[in-house]
Amino acid sequence: MRLRFKMSSNRKTTFGLRLGQLADLFAVAVKDQVSSDSERVEENPAKMLRDELAEIMPGSSLLFPAVSEISENRQDSMTTLAGKSLQQVLFSPDSSIEQLKLIKEAGKHLTTTSVSEAERAVANTIYHAAIARCLILHNKKITKHSFQKLDESFALLMEKDWMAGELIELFSDARRICQTMWSN
């Protein structure tokens, strides 16, 4: 068997770094190091949520990296959201079930990887907002949670003093659907 390849001649490399520098770099790849990271900072979720709703994706969106992670960089998944803000996707009458499912899954993923309580709270809000919107727009439940459980979750989110007004309205509308469904 004959194989030929040529090493790139202009690629920069870590070859030549001190062992300690390599250790520092490799430590970034070790998960435990991240949980104690000094970058953990706290912030008011109200501001973060407002920014997240308004940010045109990808921009500095927190959600978008989660979208690309769960869709393994599939361009078709990402382009369905790129160029839009989360607010636009959540409140557009044209948003598809697939788009809302993608938002929901990305929100869920973000809750498990958040660096702060504020980010986790925002991620949880996004997750529930996508479910609520799909109920309202498509009359479809895109989660295994029961209607009763969803009603309770939406109610809890509505009570948060940092919750955005338009989302309180969204959760309120979705609660009415949930209550109708589980009381029947």
Place this chain on the structure above:
Amino acid sequence: MIAMKADKYTSIGGGQRTFGATHWTVIESIASKDCTGSRALVGDFLKAYWKPVYCYLRHKGYNSEKAKDLTQGFFHEVVLGRELIQRADRTKGRFRTLLLRALDRYLVSIHRKETAQKRIPENRIISLEDSTFGELPEEADNLNSDEVFHYTWVCELLDRMLDEVETECRQSGMAVHWDMFSDRILRPILASAEPLPLEELCRKYCINGRTRASGMIFAVKRRFQAAAKRLLRESVASEQEIDEEMLELMKFLAKGR
């Protein structure tokens, strides 16, 4: 030994890897002579190991030309010549260790028989044309030959990790995420400098809030972690060995602290 100065890392990207195949399966496919669909994998495999082998030989005292010849000969005769797989036992240690011991045996056999020059195939399997691979770095002065092999292997691993993550980020609309990760994490490590404060990063990249900046950097870290596991998976026999391999590498690198 001529010292080679390390370049500051600024990769220009790298290709996506095929997942699922490990170096064990690559050499098994070589052994079974079923390489029709796996030439790229074998190429990747050679790429991952030739430099560690070459540096090991340089550290053993071979000059550049001799080390290149022996590297060619080793991969041609032992690895592609299917000797390696006959001795391979997945249950006995790591693939790197197997390769290193096979290399030692090859060197002994070369000394016993004929010069490496006569053994080199006319159609060389690897183009060793990159002049930057000619000399060992200063760090090699503090290591033994086995450690130089591992050191070089880790560098190759980290280079691939950084290349792949940067490419992923740039292809998925996360170029700013990557640049912030680079400013906050990479450059301080590579240049032994203080990391840029989050506030400064926010100003530089027009990011609204430290938590947001932190989240963006963390998103790249997660990819870095995933890339490490993905690439380490190639060199181990089972999923459980990935964590062991990580610990082993950390232990080795900790010698430099």
